[in-house]
Amino acid sequence: MATELWKQAYRTQFGTDPDQDRAGNAEDVEAWRINWQGGYDAGEEWAKNMLTPNVPNASVSSPAVAAVNPMRTFADLQRQNPHIRAQYDTWRQQRDERGEDSTDWDAFRASLTATGSPDPGPRPPDDFVGEEWKAQNPEWVARYQNRAA
Numbered sequence: 001m002a003t004e005l006w007k008q009a010y011r012t013q014f015g016t017d018p019d020q021d022r023a024g025n026a027e028d029v030e031a032w033r034i035n036w037q038g039g040y041d042a043g044e045e046w047a048k049n050m051l052t053p054n055v056p057n058a059s060v061s062s063p064a065v066a067a068v069n070p071m072r073t074f075a076d077l078q079r080q081n082p083h084i085r086a087q088y089d090t091w092r093q094q095r096d097e098r099g100e101d102s103t104d105w106d107a108f109r110a111s112l113t114a115t116g117s118p119d120p121g122p123r124p125p126d127d128f129v130g131e132e133w134k135a136q137n138p139e140w141v142a143r144y145q146n147r148a149a
Helices: 002-014 018-041 045-049 064-068 084-097 105-114 131-136 138-144
Strands: none
Touching (some): 002 018, 084 105
């Protein structure tokens, strides 16, 4: 049963069956599984909470997924790659100097993996850009919000 825990967590976050999602997004589902399993094995609350979602007020009709908020942060990613924040700061500065988009998660992810760093997954951490920036750029949020963490 322990090997199936990740599927329960996946269903909690996305409300879909991971085996079906693998058909069209195998790499994204596997990256999500690896990130979740690492967090769970390390005893991180965000990962454990995905197995037992709690709805703060049972009289409120809201899905359990919304109550969990399993969004990762740079601190979560540092478990797998202790240097990711410094790598991002350097990459962002270089992109800005060249007039390139420093909010392109896919480009940052490709840069990391090209240098042999662990793949941080298809979805940026919650603190990749600031909340004010997200509010001013809803298209950026839409681009990444439905990707596996």
